[in-house]
Amino acid sequence: MQWEIVIGLEVHTQLSTNTKIFSGASTAFGAEPNTQADAVSIALPGVLPVLNKGAVERAIKFGLATGSHIANRSVFARKNYFYPDLPKGYQISQFDLPVVGQGALTIQVEPLSGNAKPYEKTVRITRAHLEEDAGKSMHGDFHGMTGIDLNRAGTPLLEIVSEPDMVSAAEAVAYAKALHTLVRWIGISDGNMQEGSFRCDVNVSVRKPGQPLGTRREIKNLNSFKFMQQAIDYEVQWQIDTIENGGKVHQATILFNPDTGETRAMRSKEDAHDYRYFPDPDLLPLEISPEWIEQMRATLPELPQAKQARYVNDLGLSAYDASVLTSSREMADFFEAALGNAIGQAKICANWIIGEVSAQLNRDGLDMTQCPITAQQLGGMLQRIADNTISNSGAKEVFRTMWAEGGEADAIIEAKGLKQVSDSGAIEALVDEIIAANADKVAEYRSGKDKLFGFFVGLAMKASKGKANPAQLNDILKKKLEG
Amino acid sequence: MSLSSADVEKVARLARLAMNDQEIQAAQAQLNNIFGLIAEMQAVDTKGIAPMSHSQDLAQRLREDKVTEPDQRAAFQAIAPQVEQGLYLVPQVIE
Numbered sequence: 001m002q003w004e005i006v007i008g009l010e011v012h013t014q015l016s017t018n019t020k021i022f023s024g025a026s027t028a029f030g031a032e033p034n035t036q037a038d039a040v041s042i043a044l045p046g047v048l049p050v051l052n053k054g055a056v057e058r059a060i061k062f063g064l065a066t067g068s069h070i071a072n073r074s075v076f077a078r079k080n081y082f083y084p085d086l087p088k089g090y091q092i093s094q095f096d097l098p099v100v101g102q103g104a105l106t107i108q109v110e111p112l113s114g115n116a117k118p119y120e121k122t123v124r125i126t127r128a129h130l131e132e133d134a135g136k137s138m139h140g141d142f143h144g145m146t147g148i149d150l151n152r153a154g155t156p157l158l159e160i161v162s163e164p165d166m167v168s169a170a171e172a173v174a175y176a177k178a179l180h181t182l183v184r185w186i187g188i189s190d191g192n193m194q195e196g197s198f199r200c201d202v203n204v205s206v207r208k209p210g211q212p213l214g215t216r217r218e219i220k221n222l223n224s225f226k227f228m229q230q231a232i233d234y235e236v237q238w239q240i241d242t243i244e245n246g247g248k249v250h251q252a253t254i255l256f257n258p259d260t261g262e263t264r265a266m267r268s269k270e271d272a273h274d275y276r277y278f279p280d281p282d283l284l285p286l287e288i289s290p291e292w293i294e295q296m297r298a299t300l301p302e303l304p305q306a307k308q309a310r311y312v313n314d315l316g317l318s319a320y321d322a323s324v325l326t327s328s329r330e331m332a333d334f335f336e337a338a339l340g341n342a343i344g345q346a347k348i349c350a351n352w353i354i355g356e357v358s359a360q361l362n363r364d365g366l367d368m369t370q371c372p373i374t375a376q377q378l379g380g381m382l383q384r385i386a387d388n389t390i391s392n393s394g395a396k397e398v399f400r401t402m403w404a405e406g407g408e409a410d411a412i413i414e415a416k417g418l419k420q421v422s423d424s425g426a427i428e429a430l431v432d433e434i435i436a437a438n439a440d441k442v443a444e445y446r447s448g449k450d451k452l453f454g455f456f457v458g459l460a461m462k463a464s465k466g467k468a469n470p471a472q473l474n475d476i477l478k479k480k481l482e483g
Numbered sequence: 484m485s486l487s488s489a490d491v492e493k494v495a496r497l498a499r500l501a502m503n504d505q506e507i508q509a510a511q512a513q514l515n516n517i518f519g520l521i522a523e524m525q526a527v528d529t530k531g532i533a534p535m536s537h538s539q540d541l542a543q544r545l546r547e548d549k550v551t552e553p554d555q556r557a558a559f560q561a562i563a564p565q566v567e568q569g570l571y572l573v574p575q576v577i578e
Contacts, residue, residue: 017548024551033569034560038552042559042571054548075536082499084573089499097536138570147570274497279536287542 003206003240006213007172007232008164011179012157013189014133014197015058021132021156022049022092029195037135037150043088048282051076055156058188059099059130060288060296062158065186065303066125068103070293076130076283079275084148085135093159095277098129099286100158106305107178108323112170112229118320123175124163133157152196158188164203164213169232173225176200178304185304185329193223204232205249206239214239215249219256219263231256235263307332315339315346324354330368337375338382345386352378356399373402381409391470394418422469424476427460430468431480434459445481456481485515 020027023040040047063070077095103125110118133155138147160179166172180198183189191198200223205216219235222228234256239249252265302310304326311322325335331353339349357378361371381398384390390398390413401412413419421427434456435442445452460473491511495502502510556569565572 019546019548019550019552024546024549026550026552032556034556034571035554035569036552037559038555039559040552044559050546051543052548053545056545073542080497084571084576137576139575142567142570142572144575145565145572146575147567148573149570276497281537284537284539284541284543 002209003236004209005167005232005236006164006205006207006216007166007168008203008216009160009162009166009172009176010201010203011160011162011176012133012199012201013160013179013183013191015055015156015158016187016189017052017054017058017156019052019054020154021052021055021130022154023047025154027155029192031151033147033149034151037153041135041150041154049092049280051283051286052156055130056099056286056288057296058156059128059158060293061186061188061300062128062160062183063100063103064293064297064300065182066100066103066105066128068125068128069101070288071097071099071101072288072290073097074099074129074286074288076280076286077277078280079131079277081275083134084146085137085150086132086153087135087150091132091134092280092283093131093277094129097285098127099288100125100128102126103128105175105178105182107171107174108319109171109174112168121165121171121174123165123171126161126163128158128160131157131159158183164205164216169229169236172202172232173229176228177225181304181327186300196223199223200228202228202232204235204239206236206243214243215251217249217252217254217263217265219254220266222256224258227256227258230258230261231263234261238263301329304329304332311346315343317346317350321347321350321354325350328368334368334371334375334378338379340379342379342383342386345382348385349379349382352382352399356396360403372406373399377402377406377408384409384413388422388469389413389420390418391420391467393466394420417465417467419467420469421464421467422472424472427464427468427473427476428480430463431460431473431476434463435480442481446483453477453481485518486511 017027019025020038020041023038025038025041026036028036034042040049060070062068074094075097076092078090079093079095080090082089104122105125106120106122108118109121133152135148135150135153138149140147162175166175180191180193183198184191189197199221202219202222203216204219205214207214217235217239219231222231235254242249254263254265256263307326308319308322311317311325312319317325324331326332334357335349335353338353339346342349357371357373361367366372381390381395381402384398385392385395394413397416397418398409398412401407401416402409438456438459441452441455445456456477457473460477461468461470464473488507488511491507491514492502495507495510560566560569560571563571
């Protein structure tokens with residue numbers, strides 16, 4: 001019998017502020033331990049938190065980008081637990097009055113298996129709230145003790161909670177990727193997963209169709225999309241096997257081990273989830289005026305979804321091309337700058353960026369911002385393709401040269417003699433010569449051996465040193481051969 | 484509502500407070516007095532009054548996102564029980 005999978009995500013994204021959420025200590029990554037842990041971060045007695053305006057601005061932007069309700073009044077609460085990476089004995093978070101309420105994110109899902117087609121899905125966002133990050137524990141060689149670095153303590157986080165709307169690992173990964181794209185797109189987080197700026201907790205349960213929700217287990221702290229997919233696949237199978245073997249799934253927090261590909265329950269104390277939330281008396285309610293929201297709205301760029309729709313409707317691109325080009329703001333910006341006003345060349349421009357540019361970036365281990373070719377350089381080359389100055393193979397040569405040595409398309413075409421011959425008189429002369437020199441093959445062709453056409457094209461191209469306009473050459477050759 | 488001594492013990496454990504039986508008894512009595520006061524307050528008709536999360540009817544002031552705190556690690560770590568390689572050392576914690 002079939003099982004249904006139910007998945008919800010909680011994503012912690014580090015906000016790209018200069019300073020911590022409740023103090024003026026720097027949040028720069030990679031500093032010497034505890035050099036950015038000020039009196040508030042280490043919770044010296046008597047210190048008071050003061051909320052960072054930049055963190056609130058980023059939360060508002062996220063709310064606007066997901067069409068979410070933004071609370072005109074929200075409240076910070078203490079989440080009480082003892083752990084040395086947060087020396088106050090509580091984390092300042094938000095509980096029943098979060099800054100961002102219900103919203104939604106529409107995603108493109110690429111099914112992971114079989115020939116299933118990509119499809120669109122809307123995932124509801126329950127809420128997003130501001131909170132502080134904890135420090136880091138080091139379990140190295142410290143004479144049986146634990147080392148604590150509080151540089152990260154107090155870094156602003158936006159915790160984004162989804163409804164359990166996802167039904168497969170593919171959907172969960174697509175949602176996480178879309179969210180990851182969005183937070184970078186609107187500039188509220190660097191999204192650096194290696195540095196922990198984007199961490200996902202995944203709630204997974206299974207049930208028989210029509211039955212109430214099963215008991216969920218929460219996979220903590222996934223910081224790669226690949227691991228997320230592996231962890232969900234493993235966990236789903238584990239839950240199904242457990243139930244089918246007559247066992248029961250118990251609510252638990254679990255960890256994924258990338259080395260074994262398995263999930264395992266964390267040892268947890270029975271009181272671990274008794275957080276005793278209450279409003280933090282050190283912080284007054286956060287008020288956000290409609291004017292402030294409108295100010296923030298004016299700073300938002302065109303969002304990925306709007307861009308996708310515009311690429312499809314106005315530029316005539318396929319949904320696939322549009323979604324690849326909007327997978328990062330850098331790529332979309334590159335595409336638009338390369339295209340310029342040449343709307344008619346959108347498809348060829350998209351092909352070059354999704355094809356050659358991406359492949360070459362990949363080979364060289366670079367990202368879009370490190371691309372050695374500027375969008376303007378690529379645009380210049382595309383113009384020469386469009387006006388028939390160069391053929392596709394000539395363009396590839398121009399591209400390789402640009403990548404390795406720089407330079408503008410026109411200069412490279414000139415220097416390398418890549419200008420294609422579109423003078424039909426010249427091409428005809430060349431074709432006449434070939435026909436005259438290969439009378440036997442021409443006879444074979446005329447008696448029905450169509451395959452020889454390629455042979456003639458090859459000869460003609462060679463004779464023109466690769467410069468003959470291929471479409472023109474084909475036409476002329478065909479006409480002459482048929483005599 | 485009133486607290487049992489088991490409730491008090493649980494709250495003490497969550498707050499990492501070591502309490503003997505006598506102290507638990509005393510705390511139980513004091514806490515139940517507070518609950519008595521809360522019960523009195525809850526009898527007040529608050530219909531139509533918006534709940535407050537703070538005793539002062541003010542909004543949070545915000546700070547500009549500018550670095551203001553210098554590195555004071557040496558001063559802070561001078562009063563820490565144990566430090567090494569810039570880290571604060573604490574009894575081992577393993578999840």
